[in-house]
Amino acid sequence: xxxxxxxxxxxxxxxxxxxxxxxxxxxxxxxxxxxxxxxxxxxxxxxxxxxxxxxxxxxxxxxxxxxxxxxxxxxxxxxxxxxxxxxxxxxxxxxxxxxxxxxxxxxxxxxxxxxxxxxxxxxxxxxxxxxxxxxxxxxxxxxxxxxxxxxxxxxxxxxxxxxxxxxxxxxxxxxxxxxxxxxxxxxxxxxxxxxxxxxxxxxxxxxxxxxxxxxxxxxxxxxxxxxxxxxxxxxxxxxxxxxxxxxxxxxxxxxxxxxx
Amino acid sequence: xxxxxxxxxxxxxxxxxxxxxxxxxxxxxxxxxxxxxxxxxxxxxxxxxxxxxxxxxxxxxxxxxxxxxxxxxxxxxxxxxxx
Numbered sequence: 001x002x003x004x005x006x007x008x009x010x011x012x013x014x015x016x017x018x019x020x021x022x023x024x025x026x027x028x029x030x031x032x033x034x035x036x037x038x039x040x041x042x043x044x045x046x047x048x049x050x051x052x053x054x055x056x057x058x059x060x061x062x063x064x065x066x067x068x069x070x071x072x073x074x075x076x077x078x079x080x081x082x083x084x085x086x087x088x089x090x091x092x093x094x095x096x097x098x099x100x101x102x103x104x105x106x107x108x109x110x111x112x113x114x115x116x117x118x119x120x121x122x123x124x125x126x127x128x129x130x131x132x133x134x135x136x137x138x139x140x141x142x143x144x145x146x147x148x149x150x151x152x153x154x155x156x157x158x159x160x161x162x163x164x165x166x167x168x169x170x171x172x173x174x175x176x177x178x179x180x181x182x183x184x185x186x187x188x189x190x191x192x193x194x195x196x197x198x199x200x201x202x203x204x205x206x207x208x209x210x211x212x213x214x215x216x217x218x219x220x221x222x223x224x225x226x227x228x229x230x231x232x233x234x235x236x237x238x239x240x241x242x243x244x245x246x247x248x249x250x251x252x253x254x255x256x257x258x259x260x
Numbered sequence: 261x262x263x264x265x266x267x268x269x270x271x272x273x274x275x276x277x278x279x280x281x282x283x284x285x286x287x288x289x290x291x292x293x294x295x296x297x298x299x300x301x302x303x304x305x306x307x308x309x310x311x312x313x314x315x316x317x318x319x320x321x322x323x324x325x326x327x328x329x330x331x332x333x334x335x336x337x338x339x340x341x342x343x
Binding site for chain 1: 309316
């Protein structure tokens with residue numbers, strides 16, 4: 001179900017990423033002030049944009065979950081946020097490396113862009129512990145969706161903070177590419193597409209893996225009965241979406257059969 | 261343009277190179293770690309699938325055994341009566 005088109009998507013991701021790397025190192029000119037160090041821009045900024053995009057997408061999927069009560073939307077929202085966290089971590093690390101090379105410090109606390117991104121990242125880092133803290137799968141999904149919607153609305157504040165900040169010269173990307181020479185703008189666009197494709201590919205891989213696991217549990221339940229199906233849950237509380245819990249899947253299936 | 265940029269003083273490659281390499285290595289490390297985690301998950305799914313397949317085969321054999329049992333029991337009963 002989720003694995004459809006995954007092969008073509010993976011191949012195009014690899015192709016676009018290779019093209020992006022070739023453009024970064026063999027086509028894009030060296031920046032006047034930072035020289036070779038500026039090449040980090042082509043990985044750091046797309047990672048940050050895609051991570052924030054993933055958080056917003058997670059919020060939109062959470063709205064869908066709250067509207068429809070379909071556990072699949074909760075699973076999609078969970079995976080979107082999960083992937084956003086991984087990409088956000090990448091943005092933070094690459095940004096720190098760039099800051100060290102450019103400013104001589106790993107982190108600058110009076111830079112609004114960095115601090116606001118860290119706040120958003122830490123906010124989303126509490127998403128999984130929140131899920132883990134709630135045992136009832138349905139309540140877990142509902143609370144997580146409310147969190148995702150609220151935090152998703154907070155993300156644009158990050159962009160506004162970047163626009164309003166004037167303390168340091170932090171690269172402006174969206175809406176301010178006029179100062180970016182053509183080859184650099186092209187390289188940046190391809191890099192952004194490559195990272196976005198990577199996000200979508202990993203998102204689909206994660207969804208496919210989770211779906212396969214859920215199907216396996218359903219199969220185990222069918223072959224061994226209820227006791228065996230409950231076995232994975234006995235390990236303790238799970239931060240996995242409600243739709244992956246055997247109990248929730250049974251409820252969802254019963255609802256579907258009853259036409260609810 | 262390239263000539264102008266070449267004349268502009270920039271961070272030397274040997275100094276900036278390690279930071280650039282570090283940033284790109286981070287990206288590839290993240291992807292690599294993710295792929296490794298996916299590989300572990302896949303092997304777990306494969307193992308569980310194998311277990312379930314074995315279970316299904318065993319239950320099939322069990323069901324076939326139950327069906328065969330009365331027929332197999334008949335000669336035994338016949339033997340006992342002749343004894």
